[in-house]
Amino acid sequence: GQQVMQIPQYQHVQEGEDFTTYCNSSTTLSNIQWYKQRPGGHPVFLIQLVKSGEVKKQKRLTFQFGEAKKNSSLHITATQTTDVGTYFCARQTGANNLFFGTGTRLTVIP
């Protein structure tokens, strides 16, 4: 279907460790967006990647878009307890609809 798969589904890390979530699509993506949803909250936009091989950084977060535009990753360096939440990638269709990936739930142990 249209859903984008993410791995891992869950990740528990010790505070200060790094974390990576991967997003994989069977079809080429025009762009990929990343969102963070805190427990009990709503999704909040983090970033959008458009170009093949694109890399963007936001402080401790690094986002990559694969060369074939079929996969993407989010890497967090030295996690903090404020990083807790579920991270979703989302693909956008030609009709501008957003379809969310399966998500990775991050737990950070103090």
Place this chain on the structure above:
Amino acid sequence: SAVISQKPSRDICQRGTSLTIQCQVDSQVTMMFWYRQQPGQSLTLIATANQGSEATYESGFVIDKFPISRPNLTFSTLTVSNMSPEDSSIYLCSVGQGARTEAFFGQGTRLTVV
């Protein structure tokens, strides 16, 4: 950016009844979307609500069950009709301004059907 007010924030409803969820945006937006998020799951797109035309529903969702209104560029409603416990979920409205633009979300409506 867009600020979205979604009401109610939560409700507990009897099976067989209907609930209408309201979504108000602080600016005019082209596209409004309704999502469902079941506990511990990802967001699933229910439909796209476009002003002045019928909503476009995704596979697995029908107008009779989830009628949507979009009377103007700042407001939309989603009704969950003839509810059953399987409809217990979080319902979120979202707005976007077109291709390659970020989406903004309301706070969500947590629905429990008993």
